[in-house]
Amino acid sequence: MIFESLSDKIQGTLNKLKGKGKLTEKDINNAMREIKLSLLEADVNFKVVKDFIKTVKERSLGSEVMESLTPGQQVVKIVNEEMIKLLGESESKIDFSDDITVIMMCGLQGAGKTTTSGKLALKFKKQNKRPLIAACDIYRPAAIKQLEVVGKGIDVPVFKIEGENDAVKIANEAFKEAKKKGNDVLILDTAGRLHIDEALMEELQQIKSSLNPREILLVLDSMTGQDAVKIAEAFNSTMEISGVILTKVDGDARGGAALSLRAVTSKPIKFVTTGEKMSDLEPFYPDRMASRILGMGDVLSLIEKA
Amino acid sequence: KKTKDEFASKIDSVFSMYTKIDDELLEDLEDILIGSDIGVESTMDIIEHLKNCVKTEKLKTPDEIRIRLKEYLKEIIHTDDETDDSNMKTPTVILIIGVNGVGKTTTIGKLANRYKTMGKSVLVAAGDTFRAAAVEQLQVWCDRAGVELIANKEGSDPAAVIFDSVQAAKSRKADVLICDTAGRLHNKKNLMNELNKIFRVVDKEYDTAFKQVYLVIDSTTGQNGIIQAKTFKEAADIDGIILTKLDGTAKGGIIVPVQKEIGVPVKYVGLGEKIDDLQPFDSNKFVDAIFE
Ligand SMILES: Nc1nc2c(ncn2[C@@H]2O[C@H](COP(=O)(O)OP(=O)(O)OP(=O)(O)O)[C@@H](O)[C@H]2O)c(=O)[nH]1
Ligand SMILES: Nc1nc2c(ncn2[C@@H]2O[C@H](COP(=O)(O)OP(=O)(O)OP(=O)(O)O)[C@@H](O)[C@H]2O)c(=O)[nH]1
Ligand SMILES: [Mg+2]
Ligand SMILES: [Mg+2]
Numbered sequence: 001m002i003f004e005s006l007s008d009k010i011q012g013t014l015n016k017l018k019g020k021g022k023l024t025e026k027d028i029n030n031a032m033r034e035i036k037l038s039l040l041e042a043d044v045n046f047k048v049v050k051d052f053i054k055t056v057k058e059r060s061l062g063s064e065v066m067e068s069l070t071p072g073q074q075v076v077k078i079v080n081e082e083m084i085k086l087l088g089e090s091e092s093k094i095d096f097s098d099d100i101t102v103i104m105m106c107g108l109q110g111a112g113k114t115t116t117s118g119k120l121a122l123k124f125k126k127q128n129k130r131p132l133i134a135a136c137d138i139y140r141p142a143a144i145k146q147l148e149v150v151g152k153g154i155d156v157p158v159f160k161i162e163g164e165n166d167a168v169k170i171a172n173e174a175f176k177e178a179k180k181k182g183n184d185v186l187i188l189d190t191a192g193r194l195h196i197d198e199a200l201m202e203e204l205q206q207i208k209s210s211l212n213p214r215e216i217l218l219v220l221d222s223m224t225g226q227d228a229v230k231i232a233e234a235f236n237s238t239m240e241i242s243g244v245i246l247t248k249v250d251g252d253a254r255g256g257a258a259l260s261l262r263a264v265t266s267k268p269i270k271f272v273t274t275g276e277k278m279s280d281l282e283p284f285y286p287d288r289m290a291s292r293i294l295g296m297g298d299v300l301s302l303i304e305k306a
Numbered sequence: 307k308k309t310k311d312e313f314a315s316k317i318d319s320v321f322s323m324y325t326k327i328d329d330e331l332l333e334d335l336e337d338i339l340i341g342s343d344i345g346v347e348s349t350m351d352i353i354e355h356l357k358n359c360v361k362t363e364k365l366k367t368p369d370e371i372r373i374r375l376k377e378y379l380k381e382i383i384h385t386d387d388e389t390d391d392s393n394m395k396t397p398t399v400i401l402i403i404g405v406n407g408v409g410k411t412t413t414i415g416k417l418a419n420r421y422k423t424m425g426k427s428v429l430v431a432a433g434d435t436f437r438a439a440a441v442e443q444l445q446v447w448c449d450r451a452g453v454e455l456i457a458n459k460e461g462s463d464p465a466a467v468i469f470d471s472v473q474a475a476k477s478r479k480a481d482v483l484i485c486d487t488a489g490r491l492h493n494k495k496n497l498m499n500e501l502n503k504i505f506r507v508v509d510k511e512y513d514t515a516f517k518q519v520y521l522v523i524d525s526t527t528g529q530n531g532i533i534q535a536k537t538f539k540e541a542a543d544i545d546g547i548i549l550t551k552l553d554g555t556a557k558g559g560i561i562v563p564v565q566k567e568i569g570v571p572v573k574y575v576g577l578g579e580k581i582d583d584l585q586p587f588d589s590n591k592f593v594d595a596i597f598e
Pocket of ligand 1: 108115116193248274275276489
C-alpha cells in the first residue's frame with residue numbers, strides 16, 4: 001500500500017516521543033533527523049523535506065510543546081498538522097458548472113492518461129453524466145485503438161479522426177461533436193510528453209486556449225522520484241493545471257511525490273488510481289491520508305479531548 | 307543530453323562554490339545525490355566514503371573530492387560486461403519485463419531494429435495479451451523495424467503466445483526472439499507467477515537458446531525502483547537493466563542503489579520515442595557526463 005513504509009517509519013519515531021514526559025532539544029533533533037530520512041526515502045523532494053522539517057522543528061521547540069504536560073503528543077500533533085498542510089486541506093471536486101465540462105489530461109509518457117480517461121468517464125457516467133472521450137494522441141502507436149478498446153469496455157463513446165495529424169483540430173471537432181450529441185463532459189486524452197519538449201507543450205497550450213478546459217489534470221505516476229517537482233512545476237507554469245491525478249498507487253510506491261506536489265504547485269491531488277480495472281479510481285482525501293501516514297486517527301481524537 | 311547537463315552543472319557548480327572541504331560542501335553534495343534519486347542509503351555510503359578519503363588521503367581541495375566522487379560512482383555502476391551485442395550468441399531469447407508504462411513495448415521496437423540492422427534475423431512475441439491494444443502497438447513497431455510479430459488474441463494466455471513464438475523461432479531459425487510482456491506491478495503475486503510460467507516455457511521448449519531477461523526501469527522512478535529490481539529478481543534471473551526516458555530531466559540516479567542492491571548491469575538506455583533512440587549503456591560515459 002502507498003505510504004506504508006513511510007507510515008511505519010514515522011510512526012516508529014513518533015512513538016518514541018509520545019511516551020516521554022519531558023522533551024529536550026536533543027530528543028527533537030533526533031526525531032527530526034529520523035523523520036527527514038524517512039521522508040527522503042519515500043521520495044519526497046529534498047527541498048520540500050527541508051522546509052517541512054524546519055517548520056516542524058521550530059514549532060516543536062516553541063512554548064506550545066515545551067510547556068505542555070504531554071510534549072510528545074504535541075509534537076505528533078504538529079507533525080500531523082503540517083502533513084495535512086503539505087497534502088492539502090480537504091477533498092477537491094470536479095466543477096461541473098459548464099454546459100460541456102471539458103477535462104484535459106496531460107502528463108509524461110506512460111503515466112496513465114489514457115487508462116485514467118476511461119476511469120473518469122466511467123465515474124461520471126455513474127453520476128448520470130454523458131461523457132465523450134476524445135483521442136487527441138496522434139503520436140503513440142495504436143493510441144486511438146487503445147482508447148477505443150477502453151471506451152468500448154465502459155460503453156462510452158470515443159471521438160477520433162483517423163489519420164488527422166493536428167491534435168488541436170481533433171479537440172475542437174470533439175467539442176462540436178459533444179455539442180451535437182448532447183454530451184455534457186468531454187475528456188481529452190492527450191499524448192504523453194516531456195515537460196521540456198517545447199513543441200509538444202505548445203500543442204497543449206493551443207488546445208487549452210481554444211477550448212478553455214474547466215479542468216486541466218496532470219496525471220503523475222506515484223512511483224516518480226525527485227523529478228516529480230520539476231515535472232509538476234513545468235506543467236503548472238505552462239498549463240496552469242487545476243489538479244493532479246496520482247496513478248498506480250496500488251504499487252507500494254512510497255508516495256513521496258504526493259507530498260511534494262502541493263508544496264510546489266499548490267494544486268490539489270484530486271484522484272488516485274489503484275489498478276488497471278476501469279473502476280480503480282478513488283477521490284483523494286488529504287486529511288485521511290495524513291492520518292493514515294501517521295496511523296493516528298485515534299491519537300488525534302485523544303489529543304482533542306485532552 | 308539534457309539530463310546529464312543538468313546533473314553535471316549542478317555538481318560542478320557546487321564544487322566551484324567552495325574553496326575548501328567542509329561539512330557544508332558535503333551537505334550540498336548529499337542534497338544533490340539525493341535529488342538525483344540515488345537514495346538515502348547509497349548517498350550516505352558515498353558521503354562516508356568521501357569522508358574517509360579526506361581523512362586517509364589528507365585531501366585538501368574540493369577538486370580532489372570531485373575526482374574521488376567520480377571514481378567511486380564509476381566503481382559502483384561499472385560492471386565487467388558492458389554491452390557488446392555485436393557478437394551476441396545465437397539463438398537468443400530476450401524477455402522484457404517491468405512495471406506498467408516504463409517503455410517495454412517501445413524498447414522492443416528499438417531493439418528489434420537494432421539487431422536487424424546488425425544483420426540478425428529477429429522475431430517478436432506479443433506476450434502482452436492484457437493491455438488494451440498492446441498487440442496493435444507492438445505491430446506498428448514491428449512494421450517500422452521490418453520484423454515479424456507472433457501474436458494471439460487479446461485475453462489469451464501469454465504463456466501460450468510465448469510457446470507459439472518459441473516454436474516459430476525454432477522453425478524459422480531466428481537469431482533473436484524478443485518477447486514483450488504485460489506491465490505488472492512487482493507486488494502483484496499472481497502476475498509475478500505468470501512471469502514464472504513464461505520463463506518455464508522458454509526454458510523447457512528452447513533449452514538450446516541463450517536467454518536474457520531485461521528489466522526495464524523508467525529513469526524518472528524514485529526509490530521504488532529498488533523494490534522493483536529486488537522483486538523482479540526474485541521472480542527471474544535478471545541479466546540486465548534497460549533505463550528508459552533518459553531524454554527527460556530525471557537523473558536516472560536510481561540505477562546506483564539498484565546496482566548496489568542486485569548487481570545487475572545496465573545494458574541499454576532509452577533516449578526518446580524514435581526507433582533509433584536507444585544506446586548501449588556505457589558506465590564511463592554515464593558518470594563522465596555527470597561531471598562534464
Ligand atoms: N497497476 C496499475 N497500472 C496502471 C494504473 N493506471 C494505469 N496503469 C497502467 O499503466 C500503463 C500506462 O497507462 P496508459 O493509460 O497507457 O498511460 P498514458 O499516460 O496514456 O501513456 P502514453 O499515452 O504512452 O503517454 C498501462 O499498462 C496501464 O494499464 C494504475 O492505477 N495501476
Ligand atoms: N521520452 C521517452 N519516451 C519513451 C521512451 N521509451 C518509451 N517511451 C514512451 O513511454 C510510453 C510508454 O511506453 P510503452 O512502450 O508503451 O511502455 P510499456 O512498458 O510497454 O507499457 P505497458 O505495456 O502498458 O506496461 C509511450 O508513450 C512511449 O512512447 C524514452 O526513452 N523516452
Ligand atoms: Mg495514452
Ligand atoms: Mg507494453
